[in-house]
Amino acid sequence: MKDRYGRDIDYLRISITDRCNLRCIYCMPEEGICQTAHKEILTYDEIRRICRCMTALGIKKIKLTGGEPLTRKDSAVLVRMLKELPGIEKVTLTTNGILLKEQMAELAEAGIDNINISLDTLNTEAFKKITRREGLARVLEGLKEAMKYPQIGLKINCVPVLEDPENLINLAGIARDNPIHVRFIEMMPIGYGKEFRFCGEDEICSVLEGAYGEMTPITEKYGNGPCHYYKISGFQGKIGFISAMTHKFCSQCNRVRMTSEGYLKACLQYQTGVSLKDMMRTGCSDEELTEAIRKVIWEKPGEHHFTSKVIDEGESRLMSQIGG
Structure with a gap:
């Protein structure tokens, strides 16, 4: 499936819950959000039906996100359901790692292909400041458990919210000591992210090269998205960057997103899309569902405008509600 700009759209990110066991300062208020009623969240069967229709349009890769996806009961069951769909090549997961140790064996058995662990610091006190919760030790235990399954690719995702070069150096050190890619994600002005200065790729590269030596760009792809990588002797x-602000990658965008309520979005910044849940629960056929999906993909915006006021329909949801 191509959109009107000729981009191949083969990657779907699905939020399976808006609930989270952390309260990261750039993602969610300290008191949490008004959570969506469970009956309004897509069932696993509904998610599978949508994904089955999407495979006919060329969707091959699925990422499960949240909130925190592992807070939803039996998330490994959904992984298995999606892996069994003809045409699906990879099912991956992004998690904060708090519950990973306990669920890792089930996820591996279900066939999860890759796991991204969100981790912004290795300092216990800084972790508490960023997430407003205890839990760094549990995240690191989850990472250690995941490393017992070498067939599953592991990545660390860091949003550099702390203005502390040493923090960046320490996180990058994970890639030095382990076969794990560490990726730095520029802060985007969505929800509470608008209140923070983003730390750009060039700034981070300067810090890391000062600590570890030359960073050499490489062309290999190590995932489904727009991340580009460097190697360090x-x-x-590898060290990766998802640089939506300073190195705009919209021309290569290959994804659409679906919220836990079944709202299909073609671009992170825009509210426009369609409620697939409403269609299914009012009795639509698979053909009608597929055509609605096709329309959203075809009308995918050409690019985001995070740094301007060009659009009138900017996204008002928080990242925890979108799936990021």
């Missing part, structure tokens, strides 16, 4: 893993 002596590192087992």
Whole structure:
């Protein structure tokens, strides 16, 4: 499936819950959000039906997100359901890692292909400041457990919210000591992210090169999205960047997103899309569902405008409600 700009759309990110067991300062208010009633969340069967229709349009890769996806009961069951769909090549997961140790064996058995762990610091006090919760030790235990399954690719996702070069150096050190890619994601002005200064790719590269030496760009792809990577001599893993602000990658965008309520979005910034849940629960056929999906993909915006006021329909949901 191509959109009107000729981009191949083969990647779907699905939020399976808006609930989270952390309260990261750039993502969610300290008191939490008004959570969506469980009856308004898509069932696993509804998610599978949508994904089955999407495979006919060329969707091959699925990422499960939240909120925190592992807070939803039996998330490994959904992984298995999606892996069994003809045409689906990869099912991956983004998690904060708090519950990963306990669920890792089930996820591996279900066939999860890759896991991204969101981790912004290795300092216990800084972790509490960013997430407003305890839990760094549990995240690191989850990472250690996941490393027992070498067939599953592991990545660390860091949003550099702390203005502390040493923090960046320490996180990058994970890739030096382990076969794990560490990726730095520029802060985007969505929800509470608007209140923070983003730390750009060039700034981070300067810090890391000062600590570890030359960073050499590489062309290999290590995932489904727009991340680009560098290698550093002596590192087992790579250093990656998702730089929506300073190195805009909209021309290569290959994804659409679906919220936990079944709202299909073609672009992170825009509210426009369609409620697939409403269609299914009012009795639509698979043909009608597929055509609605096709229309959203075809009308995918050409680019985001995070740094301007060009659009009138900017996204008002929080990142925890979108799936990021």
